[in-house]
Amino acid sequence: MKRIEAIALAAEAAEAEGALLICNIGFPSRELYAARDRSENFYMLGSMGLASSIGLGLALAGPDKRVIALDGDGSVLMNLGTLATIAAAAPENYLLVILDNCCYGSTGSQPTCTHLGTDLAAMARGAGVRTVKSTNSPDGLRLALSGNGVLVVRVEAGNADVPIIDLQPDRIIERFMQSINRNL
Amino acid sequence: MDPTLTVYRGLKRAGIDFAASVPCVNLQKLLNLVSEDPEIIHVPVTREEEGVGLCAGAWMGGQGPALLMQNSGLGNSINALASLDLLYRIPLLMIISHRGCEGEQLVGQMPMGRLTPGLLDVMQIPRFSPAPAEAEDTVVRAWTLASAERRPVAVLLDIAFWRKG
Numbered sequence: 001m002k003r004i005e006a007i008a009l010a011a012e013a014a015e016a017e018g019a020l021l022i023c024n025i026g027f028p029s030r031e032l033y034a035a036r037d038r039s040e041n042f043y044m045l046g047s048m049g050l051a052s053s054i055g056l057g058l059a060l061a062g063p064d065k066r067v068i069a070l071d072g073d074g075s076v077l078m079n080l081g082t083l084a085t086i087a088a089a090a091p092e093n094y095l096l097v098i099l100d101n102c103c104y105g106s107t108g109s110q111p112t113c114t115h116l117g118t119d120l121a122a123m124a125r126g127a128g129v130r131t132v133k134s135t136n137s138p139d140g141l142r143l144a145l146s147g148n149g150v151l152v153v154r155v156e157a158g159n160a161d162v163p164i165i166d167l168q169p170d171r172i173i174e175r176f177m178q179s180i181n182r183n184l
Numbered sequence: 185m186d187p188t189l190t191v192y193r194g195l196k197r198a199g200i201d202f203a204a205s206v207p208c209v210n211l212q213k214l215l216n217l218v219s220e221d222p223e224i225i226h227v228p229v230t231r232e233e234e235g236v237g238l239c240a241g242a243w244m245g246g247q248g249p250a251l252l253m254q255n256s257g258l259g260n261s262i263n264a265l266a267s268l269d270l271l272y273r274i275p276l277l278m279i280i281s282h283r284g285c286e287g288e289q290l291v292g293q294m295p296m297g298r299l300t301p302g303l304l305d306v307m308q309i310p311r312f313s314p315a316p317a318e319a320e321d322t323v324v325r326a327w328t329l330a331s332a333e334r335r336p337v338a339v340l341l342d343i344a345f346w347r348k349g
Contacts, residue, residue, distance in 0.1 A: 022241070042244070046267020053229075053237025054268075060225055060238075061202065061245025081230025085238075089227055173272045177244055 011036035019066035026106030034162035039179035049078035059094035087128030194323025202247035204235030208254035232257030236264035
């Protein structure tokens, strides 16, 4: 499965359940923007590693809303403590999706340690996350997207041919926060 | 006057209801108060940068967030403060225990201690260093500034601050 297919499925599920999406910096955000732009998408333009933390803070702030963070293997490896913090806080309305393509896809596909066998699902379990699932199929992904905890999705390396996001940061956050308030 | 209590009262009056923290010995009483406060969601984090992310998400979700940390954590947070908080104009109140200043006994604290005010200044993050008697009002003012101007603001509390009272 290509990453953009996984992102499109996640976007579809998020839209169907009115969930907020926090999306990792670089090509993942560009692919989400191209696949299904919504006000409920927060596109990261910086702070690599923090998608899962932003999502966790949001989930803890708004317990009536579901929050899905779309993160990557390189970014989670940069902020591994996040798995322990998610395990400790354990909000039921939060799902961290790690799209693992075994490389730093936005910078030239340099391999990450998951390429050599680092198992992020096992690390999430080891951190104490109670619900951890893994999949590499579209059907498996569809099923798992309604849950909480951590979901590791193995995807192919490579980026879709999608443009740079033509929204300014002010606009991204403004419409995202308006969509939260609408849903309150 | 208990310096911890003045800071805590400031947080309460400011309406802070979300706190991420990494411990410092000078913050231990404050962390206990925040943990025991049912009106504050307290999330201990593994690294201060993670706390910047959590607080950003919490603010977008309607909370008033504070990051409680030692000044060493400022060094761990700089990219997040710049490319998340400054970029999207996200407010944050940072309560920072300033080590490596006058009265410091650990040589390892000195380099970051000396650099901390300058790092905040170069990032154009307003900083306040009140005496305990003014700390409650200063914390309120710092959060008012942070939320009105949508930017991070630091309250930098040195070793002498925590010894007073």
